[in-house]
Amino acid sequence: MAKKLKGKVAIVTGSGQGIGRGIAVYLACEGAKVITNNRKPGSGSLDKKKENIPEDVWKKMLEQVGDAGSTAELIKAEGGEAAPFYGDVSDWATAENMVNFAIDTFGRIDIIVNNASGMGTGSVVSTDEALWELLTKAKLKGSFNLMHFAVPHMIEQGFGRILNTSSEAWTGMPGNIAYCAANAGIVGMTWAAARELYRFGITVNAFCPQGASPAHTVEFAKMVRDAKETGGKEFDPKILKMVEENHGDPVGIGPAIAYLCTEEASYITGRVFAIYASGIIKHYSDPAYASEISKKGALWTLDELNVAFREKLLGNNYVSPASVSSW
Known part of the structure; x- marks a missing residue:
């Protein structure tokens, strides 16, 4: 069977581990040449402090960490083409350099998957400036930065596929004020860019993924503990099982993302999807006054x-x- 993305070049930010890695690997399986990315070599677990994490959660997290280099090596070991680029996409010059690197390395840029993100939790009261910056800068500013520098090349080609990673937290989740704000911003930016770029043959969609990742391992475990402490109740075991299934191997998110990058999906733009590793795909409706x-x-x-x-x-x-x- 022909590979649907043969000849295409993709950048997947935050692809050193977790969901980004799963997407990068699957795009490569479909023939795309992939620029993998994270901030720095081995940085997957550097922002976590062991003393703040239960031992079993810490061990599970370490099993999942990686960086752009290890993801690129995995892709090449499976017969694909990939090159790592280290740098923080929320930095303006770094984003430009990443796009230039893709073009210098593989000759073009067709696909952007804006996946880089900061993870954490915090309420209106507990969120300080540093946490706000962590949870909004990489995701929202970083996504815009990469779009800004990649889109002119896509316009010249008459083809482009942009996938912006949001979260179902964009609809509002208590105790996650900055994270919700960043992800709601991603949705609004996606809607605006889709309308702006459709006439150039460029589609822009947002997706809310669920899949295994070090961040999910740590933050969901914390959420469960916090809910028990504040509410005095255990999570429903059926809900926990469902969450576990949906947060399976992130490669399971890859097929839907790859499809949205194909020629056949040129009619799909300005959409928001929820895509789970378990195979579930949901489509959000447009907002409208009631x-x-x-x-x-x-x-x-x-x-x-x-x-x-x-x-x-x-x-x-x-x-x-x-x-x-x-x-």
Whole structure:
């Protein structure tokens, strides 16, 4: 069977380990030449402190770490073509250098998978400036940086595929204020870029992945512990099992990503998908307003709005999502 991405060149940021590695490996299996990336050699576990992590979680995390070099070697061992590029994509000059490296190494750039991200949790109160920067800079600014420098080449070619990694946290997750903000920003940026670039033969889509990664191993375990401490309840075992299945081998995310990079998928742009390693693919609907009220000739009075909000705009049966436990 012909490889659908033969001759295409891809950059996958944050592909030293976890979801990025799984995607890079699968794109290479479909014939793409891949630039793998992370910040620095061996940096997969450098931002984690052992004293803050239970021993069993620490060991599981170490089994999953890697870097751009090890991912490139894995691809080449399986008969593919890959080259590592180390650098922080949230740095403007580094992003430009990465695109130039892809062109110098393989002659073109066709596919961008913006996967680099900082991971962590924090509430409105507990999130400080450093944590905000960690959770927003690589993901949001880094994704824009790489698009900015790659898109002119894609326009010249008349072909481009951009996949921006978001998270289902973009819909709002308590205790993850900065992470939610970054991922919601990714969705908005994707919608804007898709509309802007469609006429050039470039598609831009966002996806919310679930797959095994060191970050998930550490952060989900922390989330479970925190939920138990704050709520006094254990997670539903059925939910934990489902989460475990969905966070399987991240190569399972690869087929859907590869398909969105093909010629056949040229009609798909400005979409948001959830893609799980277990094989589940979900499609999010576009946002649209649900109701409307209006008054002409005079300003609303607050008493009028009190009635109109309850009876017409929101409805008498309205319940705020914020009042419903997310656990």
